[in-house]
Amino acid sequence: MIRRAWAVARKDMLIEFRSKVALNQVIPFALAVLLTFGFALDTRDRLLAEIAPGLFWVVVLFSSLYLISRSFRVERENSAMEGLVLYGVDPMAIFLGKLAALAVQMFVLEAVAAAGIAVLFNPPVGSLGLLAISAVAATLAIGSIGLVYGALSSSEHSGESLLPLLVIPVLAPIVISAAKCWSDAESAGTGIYDPWLKIVAIFSVVFLAVGAAAFGPAMED
Amino acid sequence: MPADDSVSLSSVTVTLAGFPALLNLTLEVKAGETVFLRGPNGAGKTTLLRTLAGLEKLTRGRARVLGVELPGGERSLRALAGMMGTRSHLYEDLTVSENLDLARRLLLVPSSRIDDAAELFGVRGRLWRQRVASLSAGQKRRVALAALVAKNPRLWLLDEPHSSLDASGRELLDKLLVEATRRGAIAIVASHEADAASAAGRVVDMVGGTTRGAIPRPSPEAQA
Numbered sequence: 001m002i003r004r005a006w007a008v009a010r011k012d013m014l015i016e017f018r019s020k021v022a023l024n025q026v027i028p029f030a031l032a033v034l035l036t037f038g039f040a041l042d043t044r045d046r047l048l049a050e051i052a053p054g055l056f057w058v059v060v061l062f063s064s065l066y067l068i069s070r071s072f073r074v075e076r077e078n079s080a081m082e083g084l085v086l087y088g089v090d091p092m093a094i095f096l097g098k099l100a101a102l103a104v105q106m107f108v109l110e111a112v113a114a115a116g117i118a119v120l121f122n123p124p125v126g127s128l129g130l131l132a133i134s135a136v137a138a139t140l141a142i143g144s145i146g147l148v149y150g151a152l153s154s155s156e157h158s159g160e161s162l163l164p165l166l167v168i169p170v171l172a173p174i175v176i177s178a179a180k181c182w183s184d185a186e187s188a189g190t191g192i193y194d195p196w197l198k199i200v201a202i203f204s205v206v207f208l209a210v211g212a213a214a215f216g217p218a219m220e221d
Numbered sequence: 222m223p224a225d226d227s228v229s230l231s232s233v234t235v236t237l238a239g240f241p242a243l244l245n246l247t248l249e250v251k252a253g254e255t256v257f258l259r260g261p262n263g264a265g266k267t268t269l270l271r272t273l274a275g276l277e278k279l280t281r282g283r284a285r286v287l288g289v290e291l292p293g294g295e296r297s298l299r300a301l302a303g304m305m306g307t308r309s310h311l312y313e314d315l316t317v318s319e320n321l322d323l324a325r326r327l328l329l330v331p332s333s334r335i336d337d338a339a340e341l342f343g344v345r346g347r348l349w350r351q352r353v354a355s356l357s358a359g360q361k362r363r364v365a366l367a368a369l370v371a372k373n374p375r376l377w378l379l380d381e382p383h384s385s386l387d388a389s390g391r392e393l394l395d396k397l398l399v400e401a402t403r404r405g406a407i408a409i410v411a412s413h414e415a416d417a418a419s420a421a422g423r424v425v426d427m428v429g430g431t432t433r434g435a436i437p438r439p440s441p442e443a444q445a
Binding site for chain 2: 084
């Protein structure tokens with residue numbers, strides 16, 4: 001299963017490498033939102049620094065929805081997902097492969113958005129470890145749930161516009177917790193023993209398990 | 222020949238969006254046999270092929286396909302059957318070689334098998350590094366057929382297999398089907414084209430979701 005999951009991940013990364021959708025569309029969108037907020041809120045540095053954690057995760061969530069939609073749009077062309085199924089690939093392998101490819105794209109997106117926040121809003125950072133661990137856990141949670149709803153909505157005619165409506169309410173807790181982690185990371189504080197990190201980690205494990213279990217039925221629905 | 226190399230459908234009904242696309246269909250196909258499905262649009266030919274590939278679930282009835290019981294064994298069946306529908310199942314952004322390399326990695330077969338199949342269908346040359354998006358419909362069909370041949374399925378399910386193929390492609394495919402059935406595989410072919418029947422050992426006429434000669438009226442439960 002791992003070899004097939006790797007093949008699916010490699011295929012998704014190759015498609016992104018060829019089409020450059022994340023590079024040319026998603027990352028510029030994320031930076032445009034950050035810039036817009038920066039200009040809209042003027043130069044009140046303190047306010048900008050205070051809203052940076054929440055803004056970062058809202059931008060990551062919205063941009064990820066585009067990546068998730070894209071991930072299923074390429075599967076709809078020529079019924080390619082059906083081809084994967086007809087190769088006898090287990091839905092779990094498809095889920096793990098797509099999650100790995102999505103996570104890599106999200107990490108790049110988060111790195112660029114974080115750099116944009118650092119330049120535009122200049123928030124203090126006390127614990128890089130807490131930031132990094134919470135980002136990994138939140139990325140896996142967003143990716144897992146996003147893929148399940150992406151698979152569900154990809155069979156619907158209005159699927160792409162339906163996706164945000166389905167995903168955002170479910171992922172709101174992880175976005176809030178991850179933003180709180182970032183706020184705590186601004187002061188060195190508790191570091192990786194932060195209570196919000198525990199919540200993000202629990203959500204991540206639960207969403208990963210739910211995603212792995214629900215992806216197959218969602219795909220075949 | 223082992224008994225479980227056959228296809229047996231008994232009173233199978235498959236309902237799609239409330240419509241009985243297959244209705245009380247019964248069909249027996251032995252190992253090594255080629256069956257040509259004939260019938261008008263909406264007769265249920267494609268749904269039958271998709272059901273035999275494990276892509277549609279039985280609403281009623283029972284089936285045993287290559288030893289796999291339906292309903293319930295759809296996932297196992299997909300690994301054994303090879304289906305060529307009207308869609309190519311290829312990724313437009315990837316090249317021919319990348320699409321076939323993906324097939325190799327997912328089928329867990331040696332590269333030589335993919336190379337041989339690609340060579341056979343003439344997609345190893347100048348098309349090899351071309352993106353699928355830039356290929357003609359016939360070329361895409363050849364790439365998809367190369368992946369299907371590399372899978373070497375025990376059950377060939379072909380929906381309008383000659384569509385978009387030139388004369389040499391059609392001839393090659395017919396020859397491969399004859400070879401596969403000689404080795405004991407089953408081929409079930411749906412087509413509106415008369416020449417496809419030339420390779421068929423048996424013609425099955427379909428209408429209204431079942432085989433001709435047994436056309437029951439839809440029951441209220443099936444239409445619900």
